[in-house]
């Protein structure tokens with residue numbers, strides 16, 4: 001840890017005057033297209049705390065969108081990065097390679113689902129990994145169509161924006177989009193028209209029917225799915241849905257791409273969310289939690305699929321940068337040594353009863369869901385009609401921020417409050433954060 005006292009401190013209003021001054025400079029220098037959810041300017045962070053420019057100490061329930069799972073400035077990450085940055089910072093793996101890239105690929109082969117032979121390719125961002133997974137799937141199958149789900153989020157580049165479901169803010173006015181992408185219903189238990197009990201079976205039936213009638217199995221290269229949807233609102237498909245999709249893919253020569261960019265690396269209480277049901281994808285995309293905050297992403301998959309691509313077909317100047325790889329090795333060592341999957345399950349055990357108590361008190365909480373340290377509540381104005389309530393969601397979120405708790409929203413309808421604390425956060429901060437959340441509901445509803 002970074003020697004930061006694990007205590008919430010509010011010296012000023014949130015944001016304080018120094019942050020406000022920086023935000024004014026930001027508005028004059030940074031594109032308006034890049035917005036900030038909570039404009040406190042961070043100077044240091046560690047454990048479960050963010051320290052801002054005004055000396056306020058905020059409780060972090062966001063982990064920089066599920067990135068600092070091992071904590072900010074985690075000691076093993078810092079050590080490895082410092083050593084690496086002093087040795088060399090870049091050669092380009094495609095020109096003169098280095099061991100750290102290979103070590104990350106070896107770790108991915110060991111940790112990702114399935115004990116088949118695997119290969120990896122490293123990139124800089126989640127979107128870049130998803131783009132490359134699609135390239136690899138098309139190259140390996142000789143087919144073009146890619147199936148994505150409602151409420152999906154896969155990134156903001158042209159191809160990944162096309163895979164992403166939600167218009168605002170991700171796609172609005174940014175077309176035309178990439179071709180050969182088809183969307184099918186997601187198994188979303190809370191909103192399934194005939195009820196959660198029918199969700200897995202009916203969603204699977206709609207999926208197979210739409211692929212058969214609108215695309216053709218033999219034209220389909222891949223199905224891409226987040227095992228728990230992230231930006232779409234922490235939608236957890238019912239048990240059995242992923243397994244059915246995986247079996248169908250295998251039976252039809254279609255590759256299953258699990259996008260574990262948000263769910264991966266211990267976040268959901270397993271190393272990967274696919275482990276929950278024993279699903280073994282053909283390709284898996286990872287990023288975010290992989291490197292403790294440094295930009296790194298990967299595609300890992302069956303050796304024969306990954307090796308189907310012609311030499312030179314994959315790469316990029318910075319992909320698998322040595323400093324980012326060193327950070328990943330430090331982060332992975334931390335996850336293993338500190339048994340972070342277990343810690344994520346402990347976070348779930350601490351959060352879920354509190355969130356369920358809140359839901360019992362406030363009928364506006366229509367659903368409590370998630371796994372491990374990836375949890376959410378969905379807010380509705382009319383519980384019977386399940387009418388999304390984005391205004392209440394924004395108000396509760398804002399009330400949390402004002403009290404020094406960093407919360408995030410999500411969801412196709414903007415009505416989901418999501419919780420992604422770093423796994424380095426001590427219990428007392430998690431409990432205090434939940435107290436603040438409860439106070440925010442009391443003050444807002």
Ligand SMILES: Cc1ncc(COP(=O)(O)O)c(C=O)c1O
Pocket residue numbers: 065125126127128130153154155156226230231259260261262263287288
């Ligand atoms: C499931 C998923 N896929 C892809 C991405 C895109 O990752 P990046 O923002 O690193 O490009 C994200 C980011 O939130 C994500 O949650």
